Amino acid sequence: MVGFDEIIFIAIVALLLFGPDKLPEYIRELGRLYAEVKKAQRDLEAELNKAVQEPVKAQKPPSPTVAEIARKMEILTEGKSEEQLLKEIDEAITSKSGKV
Numbered sequence: 609m610v611g612f613d614e615i616i617f618i619a620i621v622a623l624l625l626f627g628p629d630k631l632p633e634y635i636r637e638l639g640r641l642y643a644e645v646k647k648a649q650r651d652l653e654a655e656l657n658k659a660v661q662e663p664v665k666a667q668k669p670p671s672p673t674v675a676e677i678a679r680k681m682e683i684l685t686e687g688k689s690e691e692q693l694l695k696e697i698d699e700a701i702t703s704k705s706g707k708v
Contacts, residue, residue, distance in 0.1 A: 626634055670678070670690035678685045678693045681700050685693060 622634075623631055668690065669675075670685060670688065670693050674690050674693050674697070675685045678697055681697060683693065683696050683700065688696075
């Protein structure tokens with residue numbers, strides 16, 4: 609972490625390099641650049657969060673026919689997608705046909 613002494617040293621070096629006339633201009637530009645980077649970071653985080661949440665939202669409930677078949681086979685349907693139910697139905701059929 610940068611301490612107070614280091615900040616003062618950097619400020620003195622910057623003042624010597626750029627001079628008192630140009631230093632405020634460079635500091636303003638640095639502030640704008642920092643704001644743009646932070647905005648880009650927030651936008652990227654929002655896009656990543658949106659991309660992660662979309663598959664969860666895209667999970668549609670099962671069709672009435674699939675839900676009815678699952679209930680008749682005594683498979684719990686609550687909170688499951690149609691794909692999950694179809695997989696469980698297939699597994700149940702496979703396991704019952706294998707026992708015969």
